[in-house]
Amino acid sequence: MPHKFNAARRDKIPKQKYRVTNWPEYNESLRQRGDLTVWISEDALALWSAPRRTTRGGQPHYSDLAIELCLTLGLVFKQALRQTQGLMRSIAKLLGVEIMVPHFTTISRRGNGLRLPPKAVPQSAIPVHLVVDSTGLKVFGEGEWLEKKHKTKRKRRSWRKLHLGLDLVSGEIVCSDLTTDDVGDPTALPDLLDQVDGPVDLFLADGAYDGEPTSDLLAARFGPMIEVTIPPPKNAILSANAAHNPTARDCHIADIAIHGRMAWQKATGYNQRSRGETLMGRWKAVIGPKIKARNFGSQKTEAKIGVRVLNRMTGLGHPNFERTA
Known part of the structure; x- marks a missing residue:
């Protein structure tokens, strides 16, 4: 890498071989990526409703965290907004939680310019x-x-x-x-x-x-x-x-x-x-x-949520390699 500097003799360079040294832990992390309990926490359900608005304007029904959760589920499980609404309704029914699920138009409208809360990052000396x-x-x-x-x-x-x-x-x-x-x-x-x-x-x-x-x-x-x-x-x-x-x-x-x-x-x-x-x-x-989003503001929100999804998957576990040849 880069290949263009070795294009003439690329076929003569032996390919490096690696093996994964932590297969059990890595396999479990891959299973957890599809676990709903990884993506839905009790805190998110407790903060589902938006706080009471103190300024002039309409009162939102759903908090930013609720909209973020719906968009995250749609991104993880590759669902469109309508299917995301149906998925969230079925999850609320299975969990026995009395919450209102936002309409797909509400998810689309609120996703434009959604402000995600900053993630708490522990201070590291490295x-x-x-x-x-x-x-x-x-x-x-x-x-x-x-x-x-x-x-x-x-x-x-x-x-x-x-x-x-x-x-x-x-x-x-x-x-x-x-x-x-x-x-x-x-x-x-x-x-x-x-x-x-x-x-x-x-x-x-x-x-x-x-x-x-x-x-x-x-x-x-x-x-x-x-x-x-x-x-x-x-x-x-x-x-x-x-x-x-x-x-x-x-x-x-x-x-x-x-x-x-x-x-x-x-x-x-x-x-x-x-x-x-x-x-x-x-x-x-x-x-x-x-x-998937149509307007630029919603596209930026989708990209930010995608970053959080990949970081969450990395936190669940990642493979460790060692070279064998």
Whole structure:
């Protein structure tokens, strides 16, 4: 990784083999992902009704926590809003809880701009090792079937860009953002870093983040001692003061010129960035490659809930690997 630097001899490189060392615990965590008691707590049912409003306006029937719970169940079990309403009604009936289930139109309306309560994160002395990456998510619209069936020219497909920041130490997503497709990765980086609580010792990202704005931003936020590992492009040149005061980027360019790009990846630990790409694949396998909501505010809420779902699954348990070959 990246494959393009080894494309000519990729078939001659033996594939690494790993085995899972904690199969019983990992199997149990996979079972718990479908357990309703994991996603529905007694506190959520106790806080189902909205608190009494003290200002002018209509009185809401359901709390933000109730709407969040319904959206979470729909995301976990891949249900549309109507089916989510039916699922929640059946759960309330089975539990014997006397609660009103919100209508699917209420869930849709309240999901637009829903403010999720901040998650209590225990203070840890271990600095964050941050890996940042982005991927595209499809938005509901005309597809290939319409073009093939009716011989019509489809409109330009719109999509959203999902930005995620993974902590290599804890394995959790520590920052996230959903933007339109015209927002570049370096442009979305400041909002991501605002969500990180605590120090950051290591920052890994692909070549899209290469440049002085990213380096200056990281140094201003986390101090000049932060280790930034971003691969420079093939045609990168040294800075004007590289001979007397080389930057980290100058050192990377010199190391690649002397030892080669693959050796540089091993020496700097850049190969760990593949865990960020694995996170994107995990999102599309567990949450899905599409955004179900129609408007942008609801789409951002859906992305935030998806982050909480993946972090909850990670907290249930994850596999431990050891290399065998």
